[in-house]
Structure formats: C-alpha cells, structure tokens
Amino acid sequence: MPQLIELRRVTKAFGSLERPTVVLEDINMSVHEREFVSVVGPSGCGKSTLLRLIIGLTEPTDGEVYYRGRRVQGICEGMAMVFQTFALFPWLTVAENVELGIHGKQLSKDERRMRVLKILELMGLHGFEDAYPRELSGGMKQRVGLARALISDPEVLLMDEPFSSLDPLTATHLREEVLDLWLDPKVAPEAVIMVTHNVEEAVYMADRVVVLTSRPGRIARDIQLNMPRPRDPRSNEIYRLVDEITGIIA
C-alpha cells in the first residue's frame, strides 16, 4: 500500500534552548493507506505531541514530517482531529459545530445542510441537530466530535485519546461504531492514527501498534497485528499482546 505519512528523524523539545525538555526523540515511522495505527505509551511520553506534529499544529525541533511526499508546514488539508476533551464549541449547536468541519469549502447552503444531516444520521445523532453540547452526554459529545472530523471526508483521521473521557460502557459502544466506520469503504478515511494509554483498546482496534518509551519518547516497538476482524477482546492472542506491550511500557 502507498505511503501516506512519513516522519524522518523527528525530535521535539520544549522550553529554553539552554535547558530543553526533550519530549520526542529520533522518531522514524510511516503510515500507509488502509492502516489503523495505534500509538501507546506511558503518560507524558509525547503521544499527543506526535499527533500534533503530524497534523501541523506544532513544528518539529529537528527532522521532518511528510504527507504524501510533501513536507508538512501549517495545518494539513485532508486531516481531521478528534480530541480527548471533545473540544466542542459550547455556544454552537450540534449542527453548527459539525458544519465547522466544512466551513472553508465552496458549497451551497443546501449542500451544507445535506452533508451535516447525513453525517449526523450516520453518527446516530439524528434529532439532536439543534441541541447544545452541554445538553448531551459524554458519548454523544464525542459522536459530535467524530461527525465534525468526518464531514470533510478526511484522508487521515487523528484521534487523541478519543475514549478516555467516557465511562467504560459508552466507550465500548463507541469503539465498535468507530470500527464499523473503519470497515465501511464509503465513509472510512484512508488511515486512522489513534493515541491512547489504554493498551487493550489499542490491541483490540488497530492493525499496528507503535509503542513509545517514557520521556524522552522513543519508538520501543512497532508491532504489526495480523488478526482478522471482528476480534474477540477476550481471546488469548489479545491477552498475550497486551501483556507483552504492558511489559515494554512498565
């Protein structure tokens, strides 16, 4: 499969020049089409920073990030992000929040409305168009976050701890729905990169798990999972992988 994203010798440091805090060090990795990649690691290992480097929210201190062979400078067209804290605008309705995902596109008013309604329907948000985020439960809020990201038909979907703010039951349901979306060729993005500290989640969902070490974050392992879907979260193979990865992190 063709390569979508490539990180070459990427290092990211914060703080002053004299006493920098190195968050990520010498990261080399690539993401290909039709790949669902999970990035796991202990807290503070720079997982979230990695996502922000890929989409262009922040620039690497050293090294380069490429998207389809072009160097990433500024925010990437064709990528969309889902946040741990949902990052919904409290003053906009569900429909208005989602519409922001296509605000820059040259579309007629009717077309916009159509696309918003279609994606809301797909995300199970039908009838909530005019609700405000504060009126929704956590799971519904993250559905809005996903709808806002997917409405622009992104090539790459970036998810930063998307299920960590949800209660376990809601998280389980939403994980299934995201996997269903991933398997639906009509709506699925070309690639998904998901950052999480939940190893079970990473192993259950992804095609590939990238394991980062503690600060400074380096790639400790890059594990290809060749398990067919749907997977059984209680299968021996998953348990074995979870144990192995947890062993690397701890």
Add this chain to the structure above:
Amino acid sequence: MFCGSSPFDIFMRDLWVLLPYTLYSLLRMFIALAISYLFAIPYGVAAASSRRAEKILMPILDILQSVPILGFFPAAILFFILVFQEGWVGVELAAIFLIFTSQAWNLAFAVYESASTIPSDLDEASTTLHLKGLARFRNLILPACIPKLVYNGMMSWAGGWYFLVAAEMITLGSRAYALPGVGRYLAESTYSGDYSGTVLGLIFIVLTVLAVDRLLWKPLRTYAEQFRYEYVSLGEAPRPSHLSLSPAMRLKGLLKAPVAIKDVVHPFPVRLEPVVDRLRYVAVKPGKLLGRHVKVMICAVTLLGCGLAATRTSEIMRYAYSSWSILTEPFWNPELKSEVANIPVALAASILRLFSAYLLSLAWTLPLAVKIGSDRRMFAASASLMQVLASIPATALFPIIILATMSLPGGLQLTSIILTMTGMQWYLLFNLIGGVRSIPSDIIEASEAYRLGGFAKFRKVIIPALLPSLITGSITGLGGGWNALVVSEYVVFGGESIYVLGIGAMIDKAAYELGSFSLLLTTIIVMSATIILMNRLLWRRLYHFVFHRYRIDY
C-alpha cells in the same frame, strides 16, 4: 428657593424636568458604553493575539487605567470645547468621553483576559478546522469573550453612573458647564440643600437602573450562560434541555442571522409565527445593512471629523500653543514650589487613607460575599439590588454623607475615608461574590463530608479558594479608590471647599483653585506612577503567586 409655589407644584415641575433629564443621561451612558465596547473588543483581541502586540498594548492600558479619570478631564474638555467652540456638542462629547474613560479600560482588560485564556483544546480544534481571520473571531474569540463582556459591562455601567455627576457638571477654572441630566439635577438639588429634590432624583436613578437591569442586563446574563465552557467529567448525565425554552435562546435566535426560523419559533405558539418572523426581520435586517455599510460609515465619520478639525485649525493651533506655554510655565513660582514640596506628604496621607478605606470595605464585603455567594436564592435575589446600589452616583450624595459623618469622632478624616469607600467597595463585593460562586461544589461537599465547620471551613476552604478573586477585586477596587480620592478629599459644599491633606485634593486644587496646568500634570503623573508601581511591585506578584498556589483547576 422656589418661593411662591406649593411643594406639589415644585414636585410636578421637577418631574417634567427630570423625565427628559433622565433620558438625556441614559442616552449619554449608552453612547459611552457603545464606544467603550467598540474600543475594548479590537484592543483586547489585538493584545491577546500576539506577544509583540501584548508587550506594547498592555502597558499602555495599564497606564491609561491608572490615570485618575478626572485627570483626563481638563485636557479633554479643552480639546472638545475648542474643536466645537463653546457649543453644546463639545461639552456633550467631553461628558461622553469622561464616562467612556470610566468604562473602557475595564472592558479591554476583560476582553484580553478572555481571549488569552481560551482553553487550548478549543484553540487547537479551531486551528485544525482551518478557522482563520474573521471566521475564527466570530466562532471562537468573540463568543469566548461574551461572559466577561456582559459581567464587566455591568460593572462598567455602574461605574459610569458613579461618574455621571462629574460628567454633567463640568468646572474648569472659572468656567462652568452644566448638561441636562439626572446627575446634574441630583447634584444641584443636594448642594443647594433641597433634599426633596435629592430623593426625587434618586428615585429616578434607581428606577432607571432597575429598568436597564431588567430589560438589558438580565437577559444578557442569561444569554451569556450559553457561552461558558464546560469541563469534562466522567459519566456525566445529560441535563434536561429546559434551555430550549429560555429567553436566552429566543434572544439568540433573534440576534443571529443564520439560525433557521424554526429555532426561533419553536417555543412560541404557531399563531405567533408571523410576529416573530417580523421581529427577526427587523432585528436582522439593519444588522446586515450595517455590516455592509460599516466601512463606508467609518470612512465618512473619519472624513467628517478631519474636516471639522480642519475648519478649526487655527483654534487648535492656538490651543496647542497656549497649553504648551502653560506647560512650560516655570515651577519656580514660589507658591507652586511649596505645593510641589508637599506632594510626598500628601501622597503618604492618601495611601494611608486608601488602605483604611480598603480594610473597612473588606471587613463588610467579605462576610457578605460568602453569605450571598453560597446561597443560590439569595444570590438571584440580590443581583439586581447590588447593581442598583453600585450605580447610585455617590458623588452626588456626598453632602449628605458629610453632614451625617462630620460630627463623628475622626471628623473630616473619617468622612473622606467613607467617601473613598463609595468608589471601591462594589468592585470588591462583585469580585468576591463571583469568586464564591465559582468554588467547585465538590470542594464544598468534601469539606462538609469531613465535617469542617464554621471557622475551619472559612479558613481552610473558602479563603484559599477566594484568594485569586480577592486579588483581582483588590486591584480593581483600589483603582476605583484612587479615582474616588480625587472627589472625596476635596468637596465643594455650601459654597466653600472642604479638603484634607492628600494627593487627590492637590489635583483638585491645581485644577480649580490655582488653575495651574503644570501642577495638575505633576500631581497626576505622581499619582499614576504610584499606582503603576504598586501594581507592578505588589499586586502583580501577589497575583502570580496566588494563581500558581491557589488556582483550582482540573
């Protein structure tokens, strides 16, 4: 004073004077508030938008805020009256300018604070969604500022009333200008000993403040609730959507063009639909028109202003020349020299007075704020009352306060402390109540679960949680206090001026008695420098310390 007519006749006649007077004052206040918003929003947003802009704009704002409001005055009056000659337009503009200076800085700080504390997830989300320029302003920055724009707008509004009297009764050297307005009526009645007029004027002010609170601020407060952030907590249950019936939604629907008509109509019975439709049309159409023509209008106004200024070039030049010669008038005039030598002592006396007033204000506002802030029902009931109390132009009531307190032990000193309190206590009270309201309920619940009662709860939970808002309240309250010093150390009462030793009294003396521009400028600079130094060396540091140590964040 009104001999030959019965009290009833006087009452009726005054009533007919007061009605248009109140409207005049109200119009003046609204124009000033509108200009304040127009100034504050771009200024604050610009200051928050880049480090470089912040480095230039914030110190300027700091200085502007520290210059006592009445210190802007002589220069502003001279300018406006000269540009428009002696006509009412110049005096009117000078008055609006004074009210503006009492409202704008606070709002600009509010915008800066809101725009620079936007949660990082929303900021990042906006960036990943390619929100730039106007789209970012409309969808992120402006909405984020709205709660503070409303809350600080209320404070500014009250502050404007406080200085209304000074704005409507302008004295400069030998010349005096009076504008039709309720503040002037109140002051004239009180100073001439016509206390029935005082009461009548007060009733009008209270009614006006109440009406504005009901018709403007209350709906705006509800509206602003929509714009508060919410923080993620685990397993949060959906709240009932009673909001969809609130007046805020209706207002929002009316104010906002892109909302579908059914959003607005939804809460109304079907037969009201045409009415709402019409209302929306009326509400939206001028806005759109205005938007389209706003650039043209700005150009026209600028051109008009330039033209007007050009026709007055000779006067302006003459004014500039004369003020320059006043400025360069030597200090060595023996009388002025002795005054300048008095500045350090006067400054010390004023600082002492200010802190006495501060401690006295704190002594009553802190317990009251804890009481009101922790009781939801009491808070709702008292919001309007406090808005009214804070809005009463206390300066007009000074003669009554003086009469009531002069015979107390401490005499004039105590009086001027009490007068100073009228200008600072409300800032403290409002900030403290806001602080109590924002203590997270889980902390209160935890303290109850561990049976922290009474004093222990006060000392271990409430005071530490309140410290950030106490500091903010202290900074704004002391700022108000410095302004109040100018009016409370020197009071003209019964035809003679009563004053105590202090820097505020010196400003008045320089402006009104000696007519010395250089002394006026010197005292104002000394006072502003003191305020800035105190803010930098004391309050700012305290603020940073408290913010790191006592901030509650999740």
